[in-house]
Amino acid sequence: MSDRCVSKQTLQRLPAYLNYLRGPGKGPKKHVSATMIAEALGLNDVVVRKDLASVSSSGRPKVGYVRSELIKELEKFLGYDNSQDAVLVGAGKLGQALMAYGGFPQYGLNILAGFDSDPRLDGAEVAGKKILSMDKLPGLCRRVGVHIGIITVPGEHAQAVCDQLIDSGILAVWNFANAHLLVPEGILVQNENMAVSLALLSNHLKEVFSTK
Amino acid sequence: MSDRCVSKQTLQRLPAYLNYLRGPGKGPKKHVSATMIAEALGLNDVVVRKDLASVSSSGRPKVGYVRSELIKELEKFLGYDNSQDAVLVGAGKLGQALMAYGGFPQYGLNILAGFDSDPRLDGAEVAGKKILSMDKLPGLCRRVGVHIGIITVPGEHAQAVCDQLIDSGILAVWNFANAHLLVPEGILVQNENMAVSLALLSNHLKEVFSTK
DNA sequence: CCATTATCGATAAAAAATTATCGATAATGG
DNA sequence: CCATTATCGATAATTTTTTATCGATAATGG
Helix, strand or coil: CCCCCCCCHHHHHHHHHHHHHHCCCCCCEEEEEEEHHHHHCCCCCCHHHHHCCCCCCCEECCEEEHHHHHHHHHHHHHHCCCCCCEEEEEECCCCCHHHHHHHHHCCEEEEEEEEEECHHHHCCCEEEEEEEEHHHHHHHHHHHHCEEEEEEECCCHHHHHHHHHHHHHCCCCECCCHHHCCCCCEEEEEECCCCHHHHHHHHHHHHHHCCC | CCCCCHHHHHHHHHHHHHHHHHHHCCCCEEEEEEHHHHHHCCHHHHHHHHHHCCCEEEECCEEEEEEHHHHHHHHHHHHCCCCCCCCCEEECCCCCCCCCCHHHHHHEEEEEEEEEEEECCCEEECCCCCEEHHHHHHHHHHHHCCCEECCCHHHHHHHHHHHHHHHHHCCEECCCCCCCCCCCCCCCCEEEHHHHHHHHHHHHHHHHHHCC
């Protein structure tokens, strides 16, 4: 275990495993097998076993994994155990909704504050979090050591905001804007792009109807 | 072109190309080359050329593609030209935000109505769209021929809602709930799972700090 | 009108991910 | 106590995706 370097695809499946393990399941069984998880999630069992091998070492033949241990190992690996601080730029509808969303702490994310260029929002509060003016961004990030930036501004301003975030020491950007961001090497951009999802949906329907 | 069957990865890049082409760029040049797009988006130029080859046939050596034609071809391929109707189940905060979001039509999605089991919401309106009780779901879907269902209910109810949607003739599900949905073959589930995104962000930071 | 150059499209090579196979291990039941 | 069985972990085969190479084409400049 502790392979430290798992593939992106594996990483995308891990939260699903955790979610399944946390779920009520069929009674609080002490052990779970990769086969069981695979069946429940509609995956190949070898995939699951391989994925779990990179985060856990508690798997035993005939028995499987100890559920509670596996959960802990997954949480640790996914960083859910120690929260990361984040700043959010763009306190519009979406931005405020994210600031108010109560589910992030359980995923190890803590939004410290929101930032917006609109002076009318300066000093406002959303769910107990302050909205500040953009000029306070670098100071806060540097002082507290924030490494995650969330972008919820209109697409045309996204790149400029992204540049500011990186100047402020941000290493990972969660981008909700419909824009492609250019960043220096070493910075991660995670796009939460609904256009992509819709493209996949639409394409599926097209395929269904073209073969029917 | 008209390969009909492009890879998922390709499909995920196409909206980015379209976004770039629509953007202001550097003046309204008539032609664009794959090399140009690749550079702007930080991709390999062969990838771009290969992707574009499956949606377009207007590429010419030394010249590139005709911008306006390529845009039209991408829009057609992505289904942005003729909107698909959709129903949304779970008219809570997120559900209402999606119902009110004005950007979907430009991506070829039209949310017809919202549904919720809470009787207090029955008959309410969000952005001109009605919220109806769950028992009206199958009727509307069948009558209008809706094929896309959006799930914005709490995770524990997601599977039940999903089953109802499929019973109502839905072929593609856009799932915002933190739950893994089991569906029969032929039905697509597109997960919009923030836990996955956060896992990728967190992992990146972990890698950065473990190698520093 | 011809050499040069930017670009496409196709084919080939390389890398990554998925899936299959197989021996090893440990619990279970006779 | 031993045969059986479920499961893991490792290795190998397959498939998919990405990247590289190369000839063909058409505009440009002399």
